Amino acid sequence: MYGLLNLPWWGYIVVTLILTQMTIMSVTVFLHRCQAHRAVDLHPIVSHFFRFWLWMTTGMVTKQWAAIHRKHHAKVETPDDPHSPQTKGIWTVLIKGAELYRKESRNQTTMERYGQGTPDDWMERNVYTAHSAMGIMMMLGIDVLLFGALGLTIWAIQMAWIPFFAAGVVNGIGHYVGYRNFECQDASRNIFPIGFFIGGEELHNNHHTFGTSAKFSVRWFEFDLGWLLIRGLQLLGLAKPKRVPPKVKFESNKLVVDLDTLKTILTNRFSVMSHYSKNVILPVLREERRRAGEAGGAMLRRIKKALIREVSLVDQSDHTQLAHVLETYQALQVVYQFRLKLQHIWVKSTASQTELLEALQEWCRQAEATGIQALHEFVGRLKTMRAA
Secondary structure (H helix, E strand, O other): OOOOOOOOHHHHHHHHHHHHHHHHHHHHHHHHHHHHOOOEEEOHHHHHHHHHHHHHHOOOOHHHHHHHHHHHHHOOOOOOOOOOHHHHOHHHHHHHHHHHHHHHHOOHHHHHHHOOOOOOOHHHHHHHOOOHHHHHHHHHHHHHHHHOOHHHHHHHHHHHHHHHHHHHHHHHHHHOOOEOOOOOOOOOOEOOOEEOOOOOOOEHHHHHHOOOOOOOOOOOOOEEHHHHHHHHHHHOOOEEEOOOOOOEEEOOOOOOOOHHHHHHHHHOHHHHHHHHHHHHHHHHHHHHHHHHHHHHHHHHHHOHHHHHOOHHHOOHHHHHHHHHHHHHOHHHHHHHHHHHHHHHHOOOOOOOHHHHHHHHHHHHHHHHHOOOHHHHHHHHHHHOEEEO
């Protein structure tokens, strides 16, 4: 049975990919970056297209999605997190992610606390929310009309796409497996550096580090398809990004730690700590491994991740092993303690700017006085920092 469109076999594959990618882009640009995080403003025409398309392809209600995602960030990796694989298990989130979403969507406390500011017009109240299943049935009819019997398969793939890739893969694997650019206080990972198949959502660690950024890619080799669409809409006057990840520039003739240095470090603290791990801790670790010989080197290799990981994410066994290593290797203990001291500066929420600046300047003086070359060079680099 053929529909109005009689395509070659590969044509149906292309159409399916286009339709599912339209849904992915609706989720990442509209629901995620625009509604949940207010990172980008979209023209009303664009917003309404996304709302209409999501109604037909997912049946998701904007308020519910935004509220659940905001709660995920607020309660991340705790028992109150709606879909953390760290508390609920990776297979539960990967396979039953859509069920976790539906369960949380019935929590009125979540909706009232985290669902503010989402669309509340006539269409939202009387069509998209009141008849969320109607759009899905319309999509089924359209698919069958256009593609015949194969339309049933295309529709089934459309219906499974977001529950598996967004609710399962991003929420599950994105907090379980992958690489980390930044040691934020959760288990988020970048699944893959080329964010093409899931609209840029693959760059999950970047997103959790800079939660209000409209752009998810931060390193030169990373690609964010959702950001590419936003930039295209911006060129057409249909989108306005509000925030992107902060950047640092370096001025070689700037040789003092001043208020501008402090502000730059506070704004870019995750990047600063990533730089510290790469250029201080790891070089010292390599030198200690070279000196330690085969037996000691093996132990130092095992403790590498614990040395640079966010402290709250290091499990008890690694804590014990780390403590033993730091007792044994003095240089590692020094650079590790200086890492903690530097982080402590920006958690002094009640300190004045003057007090914070004095603390940073003292940290730099003490770091230079250690005689550790990597620390000395890091302080020199710190002094040249200026907000871009």
